[in-house]
Amino acid sequence: MLVNILILNNKINKVNNEMEKYETMIGLEVHMQINTKSKIFCECSTDFGCQPNSNTCVICTSQPGALPLLNKQAIEAVVKTGLALNCKINVASNFSRKQYFYPDLPKNYQITQFSLPLCYNGTLKFIYKDKEKIINIQRIHLEEDAGKLIHKDNYSLLDLNRAGIGLMELVTSPELHSAEESFIFLNTLKDIVEYLATSQCNMEQGQMRCDVNISIRQVNQQTLGTKVEIKNLNSISAVQDAINYEYARQIKTLTDGGKVVQETRAWDSKLNITKSTRPKENCLDYRYFTEPNLIPLNLNDTLITKLYKEIPELPYLRKQRFMVSYQLNAYDASYLTSTKLLADYYEKAVKFSKNNKIAPKLLANWIATELISKLNVSKLNIDKSPVTSENLAKLIDLIISGKISGKIAKQIFVEMYKTSIDPVTLINKMNMKQISNESIIIALCNESIKENSKAAFEFQTGKVKAIDYIVGTVMKKSKGKANPQLVVKIIKELLKNSVNKI
Numbered sequence: 001m002l003v004n005i006l007i008l009n010n011k012i013n014k015v016n017n018e019m020e021k022y023e024t025m026i027g028l029e030v031h032m033q034i035n036t037k038s039k040i041f042c043e044c045s046t047d048f049g050c051q052p053n054s055n056t057c058v059i060c061t062s063q064p065g066a067l068p069l070l071n072k073q074a075i076e077a078v079v080k081t082g083l084a085l086n087c088k089i090n091v092a093s094n095f096s097r098k099q100y101f102y103p104d105l106p107k108n109y110q111i112t113q114f115s116l117p118l119c120y121n122g123t124l125k126f127i128y129k130d131k132e133k134i135i136n137i138q139r140i141h142l143e144e145d146a147g148k149l150i151h152k153d154n155y156s157l158l159d160l161n162r163a164g165i166g167l168m169e170l171v172t173s174p175e176l177h178s179a180e181e182s183f184i185f186l187n188t189l190k191d192i193v194e195y196l197a198t199s200q201c202n203m204e205q206g207q208m209r210c211d212v213n214i215s216i217r218q219v220n221q222q223t224l225g226t227k228v229e230i231k232n233l234n235s236i237s238a239v240q241d242a243i244n245y246e247y248a249r250q251i252k253t254l255t256d257g258g259k260v261v262q263e264t265r266a267w268d269s270k271l272n273i274t275k276s277t278r279p280k281e282n283c284l285d286y287r288y289f290t291e292p293n294l295i296p297l298n299l300n301d302t303l304i305t306k307l308y309k310e311i312p313e314l315p316y317l318r319k320q321r322f323m324v325s326y327q328l329n330a331y332d333a334s335y336l337t338s339t340k341l342l343a344d345y346y347e348k349a350v351k352f353s354k355n356n357k358i359a360p361k362l363l364a365n366w367i368a369t370e371l372i373s374k375l376n377v378s379k380l381n382i383d384k385s386p387v388t389s390e391n392l393a394k395l396i397d398l399i400i401s402g403k404i405s406g407k408i409a410k411q412i413f414v415e416m417y418k419t420s421i422d423p424v425t426l427i428n429k430m431n432m433k434q435i436s437n438e439s440i441i442i443a444l445c446n447e448s449i450k451e452n453s454k455a456a457f458e459f460q461t462g463k464v465k466a467i468d469y470i471v472g473t474v475m476k477k478s479k480g481k482a483n484p485q486l487v488v489k490i491i492k493e494l495l496k497n498s499v500n501k502i
């Protein structure tokens with residue numbers, strides 16, 4: 001038994017030692033669906049979930065003689081994304097044809113950008129293990145999506161609703177070194193693009209897909225190792241899993257004395273492995289040439305300046321500002337700025353509140369717990385919240401001013417969520433008005449002291465916490481309506497007087 005454990009430990013150490021010898025180089029190609037109502041070269045809708053082939057026309061089904069008409073908003077979305085990612089803009093650019101047999105794109109070429117992408121040489125910054133990391137973005141270009149094949153037992157169906165939808169493809173340098181770094185990179189990119197509203201990046205609807213280029217090399221080696229491309233990953237977690245698998249596979253191949261082959265692989269999410277689909281990707285020649293049916297693009301400075309001015313404060317900077325302005329910790333600030341809508345809701349509520357010291361933290365807690373859990377159950381986005389930011393701020397102000405207890409506030413909040421009515425009206429309607437009448441509270445306190453004589457004695461003999469039992473009884477008797485600050489004050493006075501009497 002002991003011998004077996006020793007052998008196993010040796011094997012684990014050997015694998016760990018081998019892993020330490022190598023570093024991973026990862027480059028990503030991210031395809032994001034551009035947030036436009038119509039497709040890139042025709043007026044067909046980009047709505048998701050419609051009847052197959054209902055969003056099609058002569059252009060996106062590639063009928064002979066049909067000519068593409070360029071969607072200006074798609075160009076603007078890509079340029080705006082590029083500007084937000086510190087890219088240089090190719091003022092003069094054009095489109096090319098990428099020749100390939102696409103069973104789901106009937107014209108058998110894709111209109112894309114080749115030698116002159118709209119954006120190039122950008123950067124994306126994120127925090128990894130408490131350190132700032134900057135990844136270079138080689139290019140962001142515009143292209144059209146293909147349709148979708150639905151495979152049945154012995155035949156396949158074709159849905160062209162997606163054919164011709166505008167995509168922006170962002171290509172990074174191979175500067176990421178782990179699945180975790182790639183995960184943070186993709187989430188940071190997704191947050192930025194969502195802030196810009198240039199893509200919704202809805203993974204379930206296939207709006208963000210990723211190809212991963214991964215190679216390993218020995219630490220200190222200058223040249224890159226042999227590259228393997230994993231195609232068409234449709235979620236950020238799939239990217240992470242595929243990188244982890246491929247990293248281990250390539251190390252095992254080398255340590256077993258084999259060679260990593262340049263090839264394209266696919267991720268099998270059921271078996272959690274990558275599988276070879278096409279060897280020697282570099283042998284493919286797409287025979288690019290300039291698209292003759294589209295005139296070259298010439299962007300003017302006025303448009304670029306306008307797009308630059310439209311870029312909102314981005315999540316990284318907004319998070320830093322939230323931490324400073326509202327005294328939030330990094331976790332809360334990061335959560336609240338994770339989407340623009342959530343950050344906007346929070347900031348509006350803070351501005352509505354009359355208290356600027358305690359309210360920012362309380363609002364952050366109420367949004368992250370009470371509100372978001374209810375919205376999740378109702379499957380609603382924060383911008384569709386039945387509780388407006390103004391009404392939530394009013395409720396928080398009522399708690400801070402001591403007009404209602406936290407417990408009553410929760411009951412009112414439930415009604416606010418159901419009815420969208422403001423808290424002051426609801427307090428009157430639900431007869432939740434706080435009891436601040438001293439004689440009523442004194443009577444309740446006296447009763448509660450009698451019922452908790454042990455706790456009263458303990459408080460009088462120095463156990464300060466014992467008062468909580470008596471306060472709890474008063475709150476229960478008043479159904480949570482007694483003014484808690486007044487209750488504490490009166491109990492203390494009553495107990496002090498009874499000590500004096502002794």
Ligand SMILES: [Zn+2]
Pocket residue numbers: 039042043044055056057058059060061164
């Ligand atoms: Zn169309």
